[in-house]
Amino acid sequence: MKIVFDFGGVLFRWHPPSFLARVWPHRAPDEDAGAAIAKDFFQAYTGDWGAFDQGLADADTTATRIAERTGWPRDEIVAVMNAVPQELQLIEGTAALIAELKQAGHTLHFLSNMPVPYAEYLESSHPLDEWFESGVFSGRVKQSKPAQEIFDLARSAFGVDASELLFLDDHPANIEAAQALGWQAWLFTTPETAREELVRRGLLAA
Missing domain, CATH: 3.40.50.1000 (HAD superfamily/HAD-like)
Incomplete structure (x- = not known):
């Protein structure tokens, strides 16, 4: 076997609700808010993030796409993406x-x-x-x-x-x-x- x-x-x-509550407290003050935001940020690992997962879009492109789709400031999105390695x-x-x-x-x-x-x-x-x-x-x-x-x-x-x-x-x-x-x-x-x-x-x- x-x-x-x-x-x-x-x-x-890897637990997006608590991760976002830690790194994005002004948008996700608790895990419930983090869970709601995670649905838009990571799109259940489809859409923009899915393309990033699949190597079909680089980090810069992904950040731009998420910003354009959600209206969140791009620099904030980049900060979240840069924080992922320490979450792992x-x-x-x-x-x-x-x-x-x-x-x-x-x-x-x-x-x-x-x-x-x-x-x-x-x-x-x-x-x-x-x-x-x-x-x-x-x-x-x-x-x-x-x-x-x-x-x-x-x-x-x-x-x-x-x-x-x-x-x-x-x-x-x-x-x-x-x-x-x-x-x-x-x-x-x-x-x-x-x-x-x-x-x-x-x-x-x-």
């Missing part, structure tokens, strides 16, 4: 789970919707090549989850049949897409529940 990790919300912190803090429990899986002899990969600048930041800040045998960033393949194309690209890159892949992701739509293509998949909520599931599947010792 090859185990495939999503990044945002799984290995690295390592989730220590997941890092420990990765170490345990590797110690148990499992091969790990990643499949992440991630714009190229943030992918480069993560590569420079963390030993991804030590943790994972290989991985796919959406910004580099010009496709993003939950589209079938990125799952097909990933399966080919990982060099195994879909049924041999167990995918951990925190978005139900991505889990459903993977399962429809024959992957095994499980909805990630916390490192602790993920470990329980891996034990249940016989991939880790209790």
Whole structure:
């Protein structure tokens, strides 16, 4: 079994409502306001941000498009975008789970919707090549989850049949897409529940 990790919300912190409440307090004074603003800012990772995720638009273009669409000052949007790397803090429990899986002899990969600048930041800040045998960033393949194309690209890159892949992701739509293509998949909520599931599947010792 090859185990495939999503990044945002799984290995690295990514929670837009609290993120926006921290970095944009004059617009998002609390998480409820942050959640509402996130819908316009990130568009559920479609639209302007989706193009950024897929490497079809660079950061400058994306900031301009968001400003034109929303009326928010462009410099404020740039400040939010520049703050994203620091939001992507390592989730220590997941890092420990990765170490345990590797110690148990499992091969790990990643499949992440991630714009190229943030992918480069993560590569420079963390030993991804030590943790994972290989991985796919959406910004580099010009496709993003939950589209079938990125799952097909990933399966080919990982060099195994879909049924041999167990995918951990925190978005139900991505889990459903993977399962429809024959992957095994499980909805990630916390490192602790993920470990329980891996034990249940016989991939880790209790």
